[in-house]
Amino acid sequence: MTLVSGWGRFPVVDSEVLRPRSFAAVGEAVSAGSIARGNGRAYGDAAIGALRTVTMTGFDRVRSFDPASGRIRLEAGVLLSDLIDTFGPRGFLPFVVPGTRFVSIGGAIAADVHGKNHHCEGGFGRYVDSILLRTGQGETIEASREQNSDAFFATIGGMGLTGIILEATLRLRQVETGWIRERVISASDLDAAMRALEMSDSATYSVAWIDCAARGRDLGRSLIYLGEQAARDELPAGAAAFPVGKDPGLGVPVDLPSMTLNRFSIRAFNELYYRMGARRAGGGRVVSLYPYFFPLDSLKDWNRIYGKRGFLQHQCVVPETGARDVLGDLLDRVARRGDASFLAVLKRLGQGDGILSFPLPGYTLALDFPLRGDILNFLDEIDRLVVAAGGRLYLAKDARQSRATFAAGYPALSRFNAIRKSLDPAGNIRSKLSQRLFDEV
C-alpha cells in the first residue's frame, strides 16, 4: 500500500498503486475498487481508487496524426504539455486547455476540463471524437457520438467511473502561432467585472482574476484578461512562430510553514497584483501561450506553499440568473475571513458536454483555502448558497462536499449511474470520490 493524495494533498489515503505497461496488464490490474489515475492533478480524491489506483502515465504514445484534418489518436497517459510541445511547432494545439498543462489526456476527458474559452467553444470533451474504454466488466469498447454513445457521454466528465480510458481521438486546432494577443481590462467592483465578462462574450479567451481581499465598495474588483490566437504578422519582430515552453525550473523545494499565507501576506499580494495589472489595462500585447494559459506551471510544486496540511480549492458554478447576488454574498463572506489566497478566478461557462460535466451556463468562481481552522464548516456554509442558487461544485477540485450538495447539483446522476451499471454490473470501478459522494454503501 502507498499513501496517495491529489494536488491539494488532502485527503491522504492508503491505496495499492499499480503501473501497468500494456493494455493486457491494465485488464489484470482492474479488480474491485479500482480507478485510473493520470498525472495526479485532480485536487481531491477523484483519482484515488477505493482500493487500487491504476497509474496510466506509462501510456504516453501518439498512435497516429493526420495533419490534413488535425485528428490525433493518443494513448491516455500522454500529457497535454507533451502534446503542446510536440505539435505546437507543427501548427496544432488542443482546442481546450485547463490552467495547468501537466494533465493527462485521460484525466482531461474524465474531468471534461474547461479553459478560458468555455463560454464560446465548450470543454475538452467537445473535441474528443472517440474513446477506447476498458469497462469494469472487462470489455474493451470504442465509444463515440455514433457508437456506444451512452458510454461516450458518460465518460466525458465521468471522473473515470465508466472504466479505464486507454486511448482517445481528438481534434486539434490549426494555429499560425503559439502566441496570444492579450488585452487587460480593470474592473473596480463585481458588477463591473461581470459586465466586462458579458460584453466580451465574443472574445475567444476570457477570465477574471478577483482580488478576494478587497471589501466594501471594492468588493469583487478584478482584472479581466481577454485573448485571441495571434496571427504571424502580429508577432514582435524576430519572434519564433512558436515559443519555447520552459520546464519549470524554479520550484518550492520544501513545505512552507502554514503561517506563510496569512491575511496580511495575501492582502499585500493581492493589492500589488491588482495595481500592477491595472497599469497595463487598456493596451494590448502579445504573450506566449505558456504564461497566458498556465501562469502557475512556471512554479513547480506550488501546492507546497500551503504547507504539508494541504489546501482546498472550492470551485462552483452558478446559473446566470441570480449569479450577481450569490457571488456577491459569497465573496463578501470570503473577504471577511481573509484567508482565501491569490487564486480567485471568475469565468463565464457555457453548456457542458458530458452527462456529469461540471459546466452549465453561468459563472464559475474558484477559490483556494489553506486547510486549517474551521474551513470545512465555512465551505459547507458557502455550499448552501451555491445549492440554493441552482449551482454545483467541480468534482476535479473537490475533496469535501457532502452527498446532499452533490445530489442537488448533479440531477443527471441517476442517468449516469444507470449507464455505469450497464458497463460495470459488479461495480469494480470505484474511487474514493465515488464512495464519498454517491456509491451505494
Next chain:
Amino acid sequence: MTSRKTVLVLGGSSDIGRAAARAFAKAGYDVVLAGRDVAALEPDAADLRARYDIDVSLARFDVLDTASFDAFAGSLSALPDVVISIVGLLGVQQNAESDLAHATAIMRSNYEGPSLILGLFAEKFLARGSGTLVGVSSVAGDRGRASNYVYGSAKAGFSAFLSGLRARSSRGGVHVVTVKPGFVRTRMTEGMKLIGPLTVEASVVGDAILQAVERKTDVVYVSGKWRLVMLIIKTLPEAVFKKLKF
C-alpha cells in the same frame, strides 16, 4: 533518399531507448529501432512517425546472439551516423552469486554484447571516417559494491572498453560517448528504493545523450550529483569500503 542523419538505437524498447529515440527524432534524425521483439517496437515506431514526421525502421537485434552481429550490421539499409547501445540486464545480485547461468547472462548482456557490437560499428565508422558511438554504461561500474558487483563489474568492463575505443577512434574522426545515468525511473528500477534527488526521468537521459553527441562530450554523468557521489565512493580506502554493505 533522405539527406537526414540516422540514429540506430540498440535496446529501442527500453524506457531510456524510447527517450533517446524521441530526443533524436525531435532533432530531425531518422531512427532505426532495434530489439529482440520487433513487433513490440511497432507502437514506438508509429509514435515517432506521428510526432516528428520522420522515417523509422525496425530491426531485430539480440545482444546475446553475438554470432549474428555481422549479419545484423550488414542488413541495415545504410550505415547510421550514430549508434546508441542501451541494452543491458540488471539481474538479481543474490541469484547471480550462486547461479552461474544468471551471472553469465548479466556479464554478457552488459559487457560482451554491447562492446562487440559497438566495436563492430567502430570499424565501419573508421573506414568511413565519421560517426558517433554511444554506450550507456552505469555509475555501478565505477566501483564494485557488495550489493551489485556482478552487474557493476560488467559495466566496469564496458566503460573500460568505451574508454579505449574512444582513445583509438578519436584520430579517425569517430567519437565515442560513455553515459552513466545513475538512478532513472524506468521499468528496470520499478519497485527499487531510489533516492529522490539522485533520480531522473528517462526523458532527461534521452536529452542528455543527444546533447553529448552534438557537443562531442566524452563521459556523461546525467546528473552532476552522481559525479560527486561516485568520486567519494571511488576514493574511499578499501579497508573502509569493504565494511560497507551498500
